[in-house]
Amino acid sequence: xxxxxxxPEELSDLIRAGRVFCIAAEEQLLKxxxxxxWIGGSSxxxxxDQGGVVSREKIFATDxxxxxxxxxxxxxxxxxxxxxxxxxPENGFTCLILPSxxxxxxxxxxxxxxxxxxxxxxxxxxxxxxxxxDLGEKSAKVVHGPTGEISSDKGVAMHVTLPPEMxxxxxxxxxxxxxxxxxxxxxxxxxxxxxxxxxxxxKCFLDYLKSKRLNFKLPLIADSAGAKVNASFQAIDPKEKxxxxxxxxxxxxxxxQAELLDDYATEFIRNLPASSExxxxxxxxxxxxLYSELExxxxxxxxGPVTFGEIGYVLLNQTMVYLSIYLREEEGSxxxxxx
Amino acid sequence: xNETDSVHPVWKKLIKKEFSISLSFLAGKLLLGKLQVQYGTxxxxxxxxxxxxxxxxxxxxxxxxxxxxIELINRER
Numbered sequence: 460x461x462x463x464x465x466x467p468e469e470l471s472d473l474i475r476a477g478r479v480f481c482i483a484a485e486e487q488l489l490k491x492x493x494x495x496x497w498i499g500g501s502s503x504x505x506x507x508d509q510g511g512v513v514s515r516e517k518i519f520a521t522d523x524x525x526x527x528x529x530x531x532x533x534x535x536x537x538x539x540x541x542x543x544x545x546x547x548p549e550n551g552f553t554c555l556i557l558p559s560x561x562x563x564x565x566x567x568x569x570x571x572x573x574x575x576x577x578x579x580x581x582x583x584x585x586x587x588x589x590x591x592x593d594l595g596e597k598s599a600k601v602v603h604g605p606t607g608e609i610s611s612d613k614g615v616a617m618h619v620t621l622p623p624e625m626x627x628x629x630x631x632x633x634x635x636x637x638x639x640x641x642x643x644x645x646x647x648x649x650x651x652x653x654x655x656x657x658x659x660x661x662k663c664f665l666d667y668l669k670s671k672r673l674n675f676k677l678p679l680i681a682d683s684a685g686a687k688v689n690a691s692f693q694a695i696d697p698k699e700k701x702x703x704x705x706x707x708x709x710x711x712x713x714x715x716q717a718e719l720l721d722d723y724a725t726e727f728i729r730n731l732p733a734s735s736e737x738x739x740x741x742x743x744x745x746x747x748x749l750y751s752e753l754e755x756x757x758x759x760x761x762x763g764p765v766t767f768g769e770i771g772y773v774l775l776n777q778t779m780v781y782l783s784i785y786l787r788e789e790e791g792s793x794x795x796x797x798x
Numbered sequence: 799x800n801e802t803d804s805v806h807p808v809w810k811k812l813i814k815k816e817f818s819i820s821l822s823f824l825a826g827k828l829l830l831g832k833l834q835v836q837y838g839t840x841x842x843x844x845x846x847x848x849x850x851x852x853x854x855x856x857x858x859x860x861x862x863x864x865x866x867x868i869e870l871i872n873r874e875r
Contacts, residue, residue, distance in 0.1 A: 578829040579854060628861045629824055683831025685821050711835065772828050787860055 461739060462521040462762045464507050467491060470518050474604070479527055481554050481617065481740065482602075483764035484518035485590070489602045490609065492518075497604030498532055498615045500556035500587030501597075504765030506743055511753035511765070515590065519764050521740055526784060527551075529620040534603045534613045537566045540574075547580035548620040552627050552782060554740065555584030557614040558599035559767040567614070568707050568774040569648065578772055581629050583782045584616075585742040586768030599767065624787055627739070631771045632779040633687045634726045635717035637680045641671075643714040650693075651703045665700045673716055676723075676750050678777050679704075681712040690714065691746055691776040705746075705768060706776040724751040731759050732781065741781040742766045799859050799868055808875050809848035813837050817874050822863040829854055 465473075467488055474480065474495035482489065482499035489499045497520075505512045505519040523530075529548075533539065535555075540563055547553040557564040564586055571577065587599040601615040602608070621627060644656040655664040678689035693703040708714065720726045727747060732738070741763035747753065748765045761779070771780035803809075811817060813833050821827045833847045855871075858864045 572828070572832050577832070578825040579857065581825070626860055628858075628863055630863075631824055684827045684834060685819075686824060686827035686831060772825055785860075785862065 461523075461525070462741075463519070464505060464512065464514070464517040465520055467518055470520055473522070479523040479530060480520045480604070481523060482518060482520045482604075483587070485515045486597065486600050486609075488516075488518055489600065492602075492604070494607045495604050496530065496532070498554065498556055498617045499602035499604060500558070500585060500615075500764070501600040502588050502764050502766060503590045504745060504748055505763070506741070506748075506753065506758060506765060507762050508757070508760065510755045510757040511748055513590070513754060521763070523619060523739070526621055526625060526739060527619045528622050531618045532603060532605055533616050534608060534610060535563065535616050536613050537563055540567055540614060541570075542575070543582055543616060544574050544576035544578075544580045546616070546618055547582060548618055550623060550626065551618065551620040552581035552583060552629075554617045554619065555582055555614055555770055556601045557584070557586050557768070557770070558601055558611050559586050559588045561599065561612050561614075563612070563614040564768065565650065567770070568650070571773045581627055581782065582770060582772055583629050583740060583742070583780055584770035585764060585766035586770070586774070588745065588767035621784075626785050626787055628783050628785065629771050630732055630781050630783060631686070631775060632727070632730050632732065632781070633689065633777070634720065634723070634730050635678060635680055635687065635689060635777065637682060637687065637715040638718040640715060643679060643716075644712070645708045645710055645714075648707055648710045650707050651701050652708055653701050663700060664702050665695060665697070668695070668702060674719065677717040677719065679708065679714040680717050681709065681714050688773065689717070689776040689778065706774050724753070724756065727751050728758055731761060732783070734783065735760050737783040737785065738781045739784050741779060742769045743779040744769055744777050746777045747779065799856060803856070804849045804852035806875065808871055809852045810844055811874065812851060812871065813844060813847050819867075819870050819874070821870075822866045823855070823858065823861065824863075825858070826854060826864070826867055
């Protein structure tokens with residue numbers, strides 16, 4: 460199994476043997492790993508083959524060795540981040556980890572769709588965090604495996620070249636559907652909002668939320684040509700009358716709150732991809748983990764870090780993103796599908 | 799699907815929302831959403847926007863999700 464939990468000693472041996480990994484763990488475990496061909500991010504939450512796990516002793520790692528003929532690992536600041544698509548190999552993908560609430564996280568959230576070659580190369584990844592008990596005391600981290608450098612300000616990227624017989628695709632599981640209630644539009648793009656246009660009428664957003672008694676577990680959803688992009692509620696500041704989100708709301712986008720779900724966990728499991736055996740990487744939102752009460756519960760064979768934001772070309776919330784690997788068909792076989 | 803397909807009117811129709819379609823390819827959905835917004839503010843760039851959408855699909859034509867989308871798009875030709 461290419462994605463699973465490891466004891467630190469076992470993983471360290473594999474790193475020293477030259478294997479290539481994408482890693483998630485508590486910060487103090489990441490610090491002790493040997494230098495090597497890996498990138499890492501801080502999170503003690505995982506989906507394993509045993510179900511949801513919270514661990515400060517184990518490390519989650521995906522072994523990419525068999526699917527790469529070459530790779531390049533770099534720390535990325537806001538400037539380098541703009542090249543994430545152009546730096547992705549023609550037949551390959553980039554795995555990107557950004558520390559939660561860092562300048563690179565915020566910059567990516569706001570600007571990724573404007574980067575050169577946006578969507579023309581697969582970019583998948585996640586936002587690192589920390590144990591929720593450590594909120595306010597620790598900062599999220601990423602690690603550049605080849606040097607061991609740890610950063611809370613930069614991201615880390617692994618640009619992976621696939622063997623020529625392989626190709627990859629990024630998918631997203633978003634169990635939420637737009638409701639049929641009010642249309643919401645925001646006068647400004649950002650991670651927080653004071654004002655909102657409700658069916659065209661400007662209102663105080665916090666007052667609107669209170670009057671509607673909206674369920675904060677249900678995100679706002681913008682529909683981008685069928686891609687449902689969530690903005691999940693993070694917090695409210697009653698003094699400043701500000702509502703904060705885990706992902707930005709965009710001026711010009713039209714939002715509706717998600718429909719209420721009968722059962723969060725059941726709906727999530729029902730929406731998992733059919734061909735999960737092809738999944739190499741998967742990243743599942745901490746909000747799904749908490750609201751679905753996934754600790755101890757399996758979601759099929761899906762395994763991966765539980766994250767503080769997901770990257771599937773753009774920053775996503777309350778989703779699971781995954782990278783699937785396919786073998787190329789023999790040349791000519793797809794021609795019959797075209798007209 | 800071939801490279802010269804980019805001039806087929808169906809790609810412009812897609813940008814202009816002249817038909818609705820449920821795409822499977824995530825990159826396609828996200829790029830289409832962006833290009834449709836751009837068309838709204840810069841309609842004179844339609845040819846360029848349509849070309850871009852075609853090019854994304856041509857580049858990824860071997861993927862199952864793309865093949866599925868191409869089949870749906872071909873029905874609108």
